[in-house]
Amino acid sequence: MSKTGRKVAASGGRKDCRIERIDVHVVDARWRNFVFAHVHTDDGISGVGEGSCEFQPQMVAAGIEMLAHRVVVGQSAFQIEKLWQEMFRNEFARGSPYLNSAIGAIEQALWDIVGKALGRPVHDLLGGRIHERLPAYANAWYGAGSKVADIARAAKAVARKGYRGLKLDPFTNAGRDPDSRLVAKAVEIIGAVRDAVGPHVEILIDCHGRFSPGSAVAAARALEPFDLYWFEEPCDPENVGALQKIGRSIKTRLATGERCYTKYHLQALLATNDVDVLQPDIIHVGGILESKKIAAIADASYIPVSFHNPFGPVATAAAVQLDACTTNIIMQESFCEYCVPWRFDLLEHAPRPVGGHYDFSDRPGLGVGEFVVDVAKAHPYNKDAFLPMWSEAWARKF
Ligand SMILES: [Mg+2]
Numbered sequence: 001m002s003k004t005g006r007k008v009a010a011s012g013g014r015k016d017c018r019i020e021r022i023d024v025h026v027v028d029a030r031w032r033n034f035v036f037a038h039v040h041t042d043d044g045i046s047g048v049g050e051g052s053c054e055f056q057p058q059m060v061a062a063g064i065e066m067l068a069h070r071v072v073v074g075q076s077a078f079q080i081e082k083l084w085q086e087m088f089r090n091e092f093a094r095g096s097p098y099l100n101s102a103i104g105a106i107e108q109a110l111w112d113i114v115g116k117a118l119g120r121p122v123h124d125l126l127g128g129r130i131h132e133r134l135p136a137y138a139n140a141w142y143g144a145g146s147k148v149a150d151i152a153r154a155a156k157a158v159a160r161k162g163y164r165g166l167k168l169d170p171f172t173n174a175g176r177d178p179d180s181r182l183v184a185k186a187v188e189i190i191g192a193v194r195d196a197v198g199p200h201v202e203i204l205i206d207c208h209g210r211f212s213p214g215s216a217v218a219a220a221r222a223l224e225p226f227d228l229y230w231f232e233e234p235c236d237p238e239n240v241g242a243l244q245k246i247g248r249s250i251k252t253r254l255a256t257g258e259r260c261y262t263k264y265h266l267q268a269l270l271a272t273n274d275v276d277v278l279q280p281d282i283i284h285v286g287g288i289l290e291s292k293k294i295a296a297i298a299d300a301s302y303i304p305v306s307f308h309n310p311f312g313p314v315a316t317a318a319a320v321q322l323d324a325c326t327t328n329i330i331m332q333e334s335f336c337e338y339c340v341p342w343r344f345d346l347l348e349h350a351p352r353p354v355g356g357h358y359d360f361s362d363r364p365g366l367g368v369g370e371f372v373v374d375v376a377k378a379h380p381y382n383k384d385a386f387l388p389m390w391s392e393a394w395a396r397k398f
Pocket residue numbers: 206208232233258
């Protein structure tokens with residue numbers, strides 16, 4: 001027994017960290033809900049993981065509770081690979097973003113527990129630190145739908161903070177066949193942003209899958225004079241041939257991958273050789289170790305990775321751990337400074353960029369300390385947290 005009277009595992013007094021229960025928290029964060037899995041073990045160590053999934057939080061919450069009962073409770077947190085296989089492969093209807101996000105939330109929490117039990121940050125357990133710090137790019141800074149001059153002013157403020165780049169969707173409510181005035185407005189916005197930030201801050205465009213292949217090519221070519229870093233999700237992600245057509249027809253790097261949910265689907269995407277930057281979502285692919293594998297698969301095609309990260313502070317902490325130990329990482333997406341201000345209060349040590357960069361700490365596990373339950377409970381589930389991407393309402397909420 002330990003000093004606290006808790007059970008200490010058999011061999012050499014090492015902690016076994018058997019999972020006793022998982023508490024699920026769905027937290028209203030304005031235009032989406034965050035989902036957290038707070039995992040408690042019989043050694044008194046708790047870990048936290050995040051399963052936020054755009055606009056299906058209750059499905060993830062139900063998935064976490066189902067997997068806790070079916071697979072995880074009673075097992076050792078050290079069996080991450082085994083438990084992952086049982087959560088993924090035993091679910092016959094598998095590979096959906098909400099089930100994967102439930103797996104991802106639990107998996108992150110297991111890494112947090114394991115790191116705390118060993119007194120090491122997760123990146124030390126995944127090969128060790130490669131970089132001392134990583135540049136970030138800012139998102140959600142621009143007030144979508146704002147006037148051009150206001151967006152340019154906001155861009156200048158982001159650049160002054162030291163971010164390597166800034167990302168925006170300048171296409172308002174454009175769809176597969178956009179009104180030419182919407183594309184002209186996007187050209188005006190990006191021209192003003194380039195003037196505001198100068199030549200050395202990277203501009204990244206997110207299309208959120210709006211266009212048909214032909215419309216995407218036309219929009220990308222219209223924006224080429226502004227020296228963009230990447231053109232992201234120009235069309236919806238399911239049809240690899242459509243993405244391929246776009247990738248071969250534009251000069252700007254093609255970025256995609258946030259809606260590629262498994263390494264099995266990734267092969268078809270990479271086989272085209274038209275994806276220039278892969279953006280795995282650590283939550284939606286099922287967690288940290290799966291993301292590390294996906295980054296390695298991308299690296300086999302010399303493709304750099306930038307982890308998709310629009311959610312809460314635990315997902316950011318997981319991304320930062322992976323950033324520290326991933327060879328082909330380029331920069332980290334960050335919503336931190338353009339989010340609900342209390343996101344930093346959800347954790348004892350919430351990650352935040354400093355001078356537009358993420359530093360890597362030596363704190364154990366995910367480096368976040370304890371999850372602050374009272375803050376989560378102060379912002380309960382909001383069923384109206386949703387962004388309808390094909391209407392002007394998304395811009396007003398974002
Ligand atoms: Mg995106």
